[in-house]
Amino acid sequence: MKLATLRTVGGGTTAALAMAADSYLALPAIDVGALLAQPEWRTIVEKAAAATHQDVISGADADFGPLLPRAGKVICCGLNYGDHIQELGRELPEYPTLFAKYADTLVGASDAVEVQGSVRVDWEAELAVVVGSELFRADDDQARAAIAGYTVANDVSMRDWQSRTLQWFQGKAFDRTTPVGPVLLTADEARDDFEVRGYVNGELMQQGNTSTLVFGPAQLLSYISQFTMLRPGDLVLTGTPGGVGMGMRPPRFLSDGDVLITEIDGIGRLENRFRIHAPVIANA
């Protein structure tokens, strides 16, 4: 099944189940995170799908909020695709490179993204893993069993801020700049590997297959769980394939008005127009 967090007319949000014919069934939870926090969430979805009275939202009216607007942890892995690592001139790592961001960074699948104060706004198309149950000091098998499913994310990065210091956090933590969604594809329906693609104004920039990840989804969750508890609705971004703007010669960055598309076959597509409020300076 596919689950979404949709904005409602009253200014709130609701978790929703994608149904046939491009429509969504509202579920009794304010977002996908609140749904996953209930251990019997599958039963809740099944009951809603079988109910006589259904609150159905047409696909045309669906306004996607960030999939997990209140995720407790959003942990990202850098340098995880062989080709991207080579693009940056680095060697294959023994351990995953991890950094943290907060849920305030997240935006919806079709939202405009406003950036103020950066002139090196770069893209990072990624598969994101959604945690489905508590996980602490877990092995790979336990971690795999705790995956609720997968979604699409773009770890949009302000390279000027990211490179100001050794720690990437400040370039990765701008509020409302990390598109995520449109849906969670549950693990039981997921293929083994995903094709991840990123486009700028229709031009293909990034393409990678998650079969080439140095650390796969279960490995990442297991590794992280050695030091911190993962909980339902937490999000782990698995890293980006080659083709980021910073790696180009000369480097390329997003300009005001550009449209960034991030898509994964079988899950869905993010399409975000960028508003970049910053003095225009040369990219290189």
Next chain:
Amino acid sequence: MKLATLRTVGGGTTAALAMAADSYLALPAIDVGALLAQPEWRTIVEKAAAATHQDVISGADADFGPLLPRAGKVICCGLNYGDHIQELGRELPEYPTLFAKYADTLVGASDAVEVQGSVRVDWEAELAVVVGSELFRADDDQARAAIAGYTVANDVSMRDWQSRTLQWFQGKAFDRTTPVGPVLLTADEARDDFEVRGYVNGELMQQGNTSTLVFGPAQLLSYISQFTMLRPGDLVLTGTPGGVGMGMRPPRFLSDGDVLITEIDGIGRLENRFRIHAPVIANA
């Protein structure tokens, strides 16, 4: 005034006001973060202090929980004391080095700290700033006005994990390893500068004065607020002075049973015994 988060007999917590004669007055909020989230929190404290029926906890019975157990953001600054920067062989920075951790890392002022999987557990005594009101794209003056107060923290770091990759997060994010408290000293009663000290088994290891911070509390909050919203109860750790174990020749790390004391004159003292469950190997 001084505010604390105390554990209650029923397994919960309560915000509390430090009173004369080593006692605490329970306040109508489950922790200091929940108290600060109410804009009229000073009035709430005053009313409780003036009430006829008071729930008073003796200092001997006070069991300090982490001051802000549900802090939305815990943002740390590294390399912020001139002497510590020189100890690490680095130059004075133009921008603050920032990294994020989650509230799960926090423990109370007298709690035992259990570490599993690290053999290079190091200390970082720090002044921490507690945010008192929402702050976004603020200048230094606005940031200063938004400081609720100050507390003591120790950014205990697993150097083996921290140095596995370029990003420090995994060495800083072990659950329940960052002592914080015992109290919040409100900004109106705070001196301009604080003396920060760290001891291991009674031996003075670190000593620094916050007057030597490269980026002071208000500057840090202003800088962070340029990219992310800070909210009441968020915590910003201001960095550690020289004298960490990693910087010694040979390096020194905490052993099972060691007691780490972190203190700041005028605020209070953390005293945490370490339980380190890991194969004992040579420190160097």
